[in-house]
Amino acid sequence: MKNQIIKKSQNWREDFSNYNLGEGNLSGLNLSGLDLSGSNFTNGDLSYANLVDADLSNANLSGACLIGAKLNRVSLDRANLNRANLRGALLIEANLINASLIGADLCDTNFAGANLSCSYLSYACLISASLINTSLVAVHLTGADLSSANLSNSCLAGSYLIDAQLIDARLNHTYLAGLDLSGTKLGEIKLNSATLINADLNGADLINADLTGTNLENAVLCNADLTNAVLSNVKVNKAVFGHNRGLSKLLKRDLIRGKAIFDDALLSEVAVTRKERTIL
Numbered sequence: 001m002k003n004q005i006i007k008k009s010q011n012w013r014e015d016f017s018n019y020n021l022g023e024g025n026l027s028g029l030n031l032s033g034l035d036l037s038g039s040n041f042t043n044g045d046l047s048y049a050n051l052v053d054a055d056l057s058n059a060n061l062s063g064a065c066l067i068g069a070k071l072n073r074v075s076l077d078r079a080n081l082n083r084a085n086l087r088g089a090l091l092i093e094a095n096l097i098n099a100s101l102i103g104a105d106l107c108d109t110n111f112a113g114a115n116l117s118c119s120y121l122s123y124a125c126l127i128s129a130s131l132i133n134t135s136l137v138a139v140h141l142t143g144a145d146l147s148s149a150n151l152s153n154s155c156l157a158g159s160y161l162i163d164a165q166l167i168d169a170r171l172n173h174t175y176l177a178g179l180d181l182s183g184t185k186l187g188e189i190k191l192n193s194a195t196l197i198n199a200d201l202n203g204a205d206l207i208n209a210d211l212t213g214t215n216l217e218n219a220v221l222c223n224a225d226l227t228n229a230v231l232s233n234v235k236v237n238k239a240v241f242g243h244n245r246g247l248s249k250l251l252k253r254d255l256i257r258g259k260a261i262f263d264d265a266l267l268s269e270v271a272v273t274r275k276e277r278t279i280l
Helices: 002-008 249-257 264-279
Strands: none
16 A cells, blocks of 8 residues: 555545555655545554645544654644644644544644644643644643643634643733633743733632733633732733732732722622532
């Protein structure tokens, strides 16, 4: 099968859609531009393969090895990449809409400019991954490890980050409005000029976080740990604070001047509302 692909891949018109290549060894091959949609690569070896501009939509790549593979501008919409290893792979401007990458190894992977909208990345490892200018709208990132990842200038509207790890991540100029980040580990995070309007940061770990110029209007930061956090030039109109560690009297005064809310009665109301949401 490998020899067949090597021979036929010379002709860009040939396609291998719906082929069964499970557990095959295609490492290092030039498969750029080929139609591989719907094909089965389960547990296959595609490490360091050239798949630039290839069509892998609806393909099954679960458990496949794609270490160091070139996947720039590849179409992986609705593809199954669960538990796949893409460590160090290039997916610049790739299409991963509705793709499933649950439990995948995506450490040091480059997704710059890619579209991962509505994809599933729960429990994936994205340590030091590049997600600059990436669309992450309505993405499932439950339990994902994004430590030291760069998500600057990306949009995470409607995404799910419950129990996600974002320690030392960079989210400068990133859109995070309305997200539930309650209890999330955000220590050392860079959130310069990020948008967190209406975000839920209740109980979040923001130790040593840099929120310079961040928009926190209407956000909830009750019980958030703000030890050594930088809150210079933040917008806090109607943001709710209370029971925060590391919040000095001077900083509290500055936040109140910015129309932040420190009201025990309102804090109790917020707590009740969140309890009702949990029950529902």
